[in-house]
Amino acid sequence: MSLLKIEDVWKHYHGLSVLRGIDLEVAPHEVVCLIGASGSGKSTLLRCVNLLETIDDGAIHLDGAEITDVRADADDVRRRIGMVFQAYNLFPHMTVLDNITLAPRKVHGVRTEEAEARARELLDRFGLADKAGEYPDRLSGGQQQRVAVIRAVATDPRLLLLDEVTSALDPTLVTEVLGVIRELKETGMTMILATHEMGFARDIADTVCFLEGGVLLESGPPEQIFSAPEHPRTRAFLQRVLEARRM
Template sequence: MSLLTIEGLWKNYHGHNVLRGIDLTVEAHEVVCLIGASGSGKSTLLRCVNLLETADDGTIHLDGEEITDVRADADGVRKRMGIVFQAFNLFPHMTVLDNITLAPRKVHKVGREQAEAQARDLLARFGLAAKAGSYPDQLSGGQQQRAAIIRAMATQPRLMLLDEVTSALDPELVTEVLGVIRELKEGGMTMILTTHEMGFCREIADTVCFLDGGVLLERGTPEQIFSNPGRPRTREFLQSVIDARRL
């Protein structure tokens, strides 16, 4: 049984179909990269998976449970996922340690001592041990994004959703955040991520999905998509990315 199964997913905003019949399966420990131009539906797809948006049609199953069923416990579903956006969304009045332990303590009812011990282990693992008592505005952008990823990891999610987590960063800070994602993959974390970092996508993904106009137009291994895409529109998009890099 696949960890996540999406079938015939549609989402409409103000008469415009943002997602059009998306079918996608994600296996445990698989890393799926969503690529495509801005407005292609990548972020909306992640938000539908996390139930931050309500699908207009189609189904999503997580561990065999239909989470798009109106009777599904949305908060319970979200407890099994971690989601990180391009904006860090750390609470500015709380220390890094308190940001990370908030959900485990308040949502998952983990004791403070255990939650803090787990948080400190994660901070040490990802090079932020010395920042536990710092506030978000005392961190660099890369450190804030790493802290946001650690916060999502602290609830031990079944699935991580990462939405353009490097796009708000200066180029020199991108590498440290990508290093965190690389380590999550090595640890077997199941992830769906949207990214414009094609080189990193090629390195880390098990499956690459190209979205265009709300349609999952093509999917395959990184080698298939980047070396021999089957659709002209995929080739056109990838060439536009290459041309943009040359400017």
């Protein structure tokens, strides 16, 4: 059974269709990478899955239940989904430890001692054990984004959504954030990533989905999408990416 099922999802903004009939299934422990040019609908799709945007047609199911039903409890859904944005969105007046433990304590009712132990375990695993008492403005961009990822997984979500989490980083800091994501895959975390990092997508994804103009034009295993794409628009996009790297 799929952990997430997206069925014929449409989303419109001011008369413009930004998602057009998206169908996608994500199995437990699967990593799906969404690729495509800016404005192709990747971020909007992630926001719809997390109920930050309301879809105009279709349905989204999580663990077999329709979460886009008007009767669904959006807060309950978001307790089961973690999301990391392009911006770090850390609370500047709170320490790293407090940022990470806030949701477990206030939303999930975890005891402070237990929440802090879990947070310190994650910080240690991802090389930030010495940053627990620091404030976000004392951290590098890469460190802040790693904290944002840790905050999202501290509640043990069923599904983790990552929206271009390296796009705001200096290239020298990208590797450390991608390393965290790679380790999460090894632990079996189910993830959907919108990314411009083609090499990383090829390396980490179980399934790669190419979006253009709000349409999911092609999906498949990385070796197929990157080595032998079937759709001409996929081939054209990947060719543009390759040419841009050569410049």
